[in-house]
Amino acid sequence: MNTFDLENERGLLTRAQLAKRLRVSQPTVKGLTDQGMPHIRIGRQFRYDYGEVLKWLKAKSIGT
Numbered sequence: 001m002n003t004f005d006l007e008n009e010r011g012l013l014t015r016a017q018l019a020k021r022l023r024v025s026q027p028t029v030k031g032l033t034d035q036g037m038p039h040i041r042i043g044r045q046f047r048y049d050y051g052e053v054l055k056w057l058k059a060k061s062i063g064t
Contacts, residue, residue: 012040012047021050032057 015033019026029048033039038052 011050015046018048
């Protein structure tokens with residue numbers, strides 16, 4: 001099993017994959033990450049748990 005398969009089994013997405021799922025640009029995902037969106041940093045790369053991101057976005061939208 002390569003790293004890519006392991007990441008997908010856990011539901012971890014790259015910035016590009018998350019941007020595509022959320023239908024936003026990659027710079028928007030970076031900006032949300034800078035605002036505290038949950039992520040895992042692996043070296044210089046970021047991975048996102050889609051379920052955690054959705055929870056965070058819902059909480060953020062309720063709080064505003």
